[in-house]
Amino acid sequence: MKNIDQILEHCKELAFDLEFSYAKNWKSAQTDRVLIGYMPIYFPREITHAANALAVGILGTGDRKQIIKGDAFYQSYICHIPRGIIELALDGNLDEIDGFIFPSICDVIRNLSGTFQILKKGKFVKYLDYPQNFLSHIGGKFYKTELLHILHEIQKINNIEVTPEKLNNSIKLYNINQRLLKEIYNIRQEYPWRISFENLYYVVRAGMVITVEEHNKILEDVLEFLNINNGEPMDKIKVVISGAFCEQPPIGLIKTIELAGCYIVDDDLLLGSRWMKGDVADNTDDPLNALSEAYMNLSTFSSSVYSVGKPKGEQLVQLIKERNADGIIFAAPSFCDPALLDLPVMQKACDDANIRYISFQYNENTGQYKVIKEQVGAFSDSIKLWEDTVSS
Amino acid sequence: MSNEIITLGIDVGGSYIKAALMHYSNNCTIIDKKCEKVRKRNPSVLSEEIIEYLLEKNNLKHTDIAYSASTGEGEMVTRKTGHFYSMTTHAKGGQFFFPEARTVVDMGALYVRAIKINHEGKVLDYKMTGQCASGSGQFIENISRYLGLAIEEVGSISLQSQNPETPSGICAVLAETDVINMVSRGISTQNIIKGIHLSIANRVIRLLSSLKAESPIFLTGGMAMNTGMVQAINELKTESKYKWDITTNDDAIYAGAYGAALWSGFRFFKLKEKKSIIYAA
Numbered sequence: 001m002k003n004i005d006q007i008l009e010h011c012k013e014l015a016f017d018l019e020f021s022y023a024k025n026w027k028s029a030q031t032d033r034v035l036i037g038y039m040p041i042y043f044p045r046e047i048t049h050a051a052n053a054l055a056v057g058i059l060g061t062g063d064r065k066q067i068i069k070g071d072a073f074y075q076s077y078i079c080h081i082p083r084g085i086i087e088l089a090l091d092g093n094l095d096e097i098d099g100f101i102f103p104s105i106c107d108v109i110r111n112l113s114g115t116f117q118i119l120k121k122g123k124f125v126k127y128l129d130y131p132q133n134f135l136s137h138i139g140g141k142f143y144k145t146e147l148l149h150i151l152h153e154i155q156k157i158n159n160i161e162v163t164p165e166k167l168n169n170s171i172k173l174y175n176i177n178q179r180l181l182k183e184i185y186n187i188r189q190e191y192p193w194r195i196s197f198e199n200l201y202y203v204v205r206a207g208m209v210i211t212v213e214e215h216n217k218i219l220e221d222v223l224e225f226l227n228i229n230n231g232e233p234m235d236k237i238k239v240v241i242s243g244a245f246c247e248q249p250p251i252g253l254i255k256t257i258e259l260a261g262c263y264i265v266d267d268d269l270l271l272g273s274r275w276m277k278g279d280v281a282d283n284t285d286d287p288l289n290a291l292s293e294a295y296m297n298l299s300t301f302s303s304s305v306y307s308v309g310k311p312k313g314e315q316l317v318q319l320i321k322e323r324n325a326d327g328i329i330f331a332a333p334s335f336c337d338p339a340l341l342d343l344p345v346m347q348k349a350c351d352d353a354n355i356r357y358i359s360f361q362y363n364e365n366t367g368q369y370k371v372i373k374e375q376v377g378a379f380s381d382s383i384k385l386w387e388d389t390v391s392s
Numbered sequence: 393m394s395n396e397i398i399t400l401g402i403d404v405g406g407s408y409i410k411a412a413l414m415h416y417s418n419n420c421t422i423i424d425k426k427c428e429k430v431r432k433r434n435p436s437v438l439s440e441e442i443i444e445y446l447l448e449k450n451n452l453k454h455t456d457i458a459y460s461a462s463t464g465e466g467e468m469v470t471r472k473t474g475h476f477y478s479m480t481t482h483a484k485g486g487q488f489f490f491p492e493a494r495t496v497v498d499m500g501a502l503y504v505r506a507i508k509i510n511h512e513g514k515v516l517d518y519k520m521t522g523q524c525a526s527g528s529g530q531f532i533e534n535i536s537r538y539l540g541l542a543i544e545e546v547g548s549i550s551l552q553s554q555n556p557e558t559p560s561g562i563c564a565v566l567a568e569t570d571v572i573n574m575v576s577r578g579i580s581t582q583n584i585i586k587g588i589h590l591s592i593a594n595r596v597i598r599l600l601s602s603l604k605a606e607s608p609i610f611l612t613g614g615m616a617m618n619t620g621m622v623q624a625i626n627e628l629k630t631e632s633k634y635k636w637d638i639t640t641n642d643d644a645i646y647a648g649a650y651g652a653a654l655w656s657g658f659r660f661f662k663l664k665e666k667k668s669i670i671y672a673a
Contacts, residue, residue: 377477
């Protein structure tokens, strides 16, 4: 096993490299390699992997870049993440990226895909819509067509044909990736002091900008480290974070939550990395169909996507129970329509299930955490001192 | 393990770090305590030094402490079992000093917070001053420094005032300018200091009023040790319609640390009951 501190430092550098150096180096090693930028909500990276392309997660600029040009594109009542992405595009940080996928997160992101087209960024820009009908012959067919469209666009760039064998192989690798991540989260649920959530976040986020093969190696090393009894347990409550699936909170805010008396045992940050609740079939004649079926039957819930027959509130309550969490922190970016519109529904489900929660909003460049620290500290104490449920 | 344990509470404040060792049982008693001004030292290192000092002085080892907890800027304390929010600890600490208290006012270096509590020390409601520095102990420290006074003497100097001059604004920056003007106008140090105390006391009274505070009220935090501050609050209370009984204690600055030590004991036995992994550790 490699030195864990070195691994974590490496992941941190990768996670916040706004120059995407790793991806650029990877591309320059072979002429038919392609870079595909995508936004963090679910996008089946298996198809890019099979097409000799690297899916590069674009998560905005956080608190690491001053936004000047990006502000000119958006009104004050729009969230922060598209401003940062525009800033990156106009400053040339994304110039090496060949194509862009904008999944259907919200209206703002849909319009961002249009803005990229107007700015003529990349060789193609695709707005990836999700089915709202979950029948295989309707929604499934639609979703498959969307994926085929992306594959054709990549093929136009590198002339590589994706065979079922290649795609099955890619699915296998991402299944391993998902299983490793699940195992890490499961161990951390029991022993959250073995790795801080901040460090776990770096590990997961690094996987959005590197090859799945390399990320799997990192995850194996981290898993090995987590299986060793290390760190001192502290008396904190266990919480789940909900609402932060697109614009990411600054690291300072994540640290503040853990320092104020909480262990974060599950979350929807970097949701695109942990979307699948089970393995995608990896040995079929029609792997695109397998991906499509997986989207409809195995994907987790999110405010961004349509859910039929499985109310999101119920799924959140189920997650809290599975994780044996003491409460929920609803942390949504300011002006995030999907998260904030779902909030009352989610809170009602929590009220009905007698689950404690708090909520606040943030921006990816929020710099002051005093109020959040007070709120989280009071929340933690109220559960530790006045509830029967304790972290165990 | 018996039902009597030793707990430790450490309160890392904006100006002072306070720590207390406690025998936690049905009749909790303080074993020892220590308070140090941070000055320009590293709070993390100073916290560790204070803990080591208390342990060594009382022939104790870290393993003798059943549960140690930080409060305030708790991230500065690395070796601990848990952390409690400063409002929770001041509420409990205030109740330890004065069990009948139904409102605790934490008057620290950075803000003033009025906390309504029940008979168990549970927080029922609270109000606190905003971001403005002019309602805090740090403001008094700044003014005393401008006037060449030690912080320890401002209370007694304030009591000598005959004709207090209050600053016109509530903004710390403007108030500091006011003080400079007062000095140039020849206003006495006693009257300036009393005016500053009355200005902060006025905020405390408004805070208590908006909280609909219940009597008796107990004052905690560094400013509670300032006799001039307590006098100013009582004077303004008498002028107002409120009939609150307001009191404090010479050790009220330790309320956060005592509260953390008390909650440590409570939490220890709760974890023991639950057979928690934290307890086993």
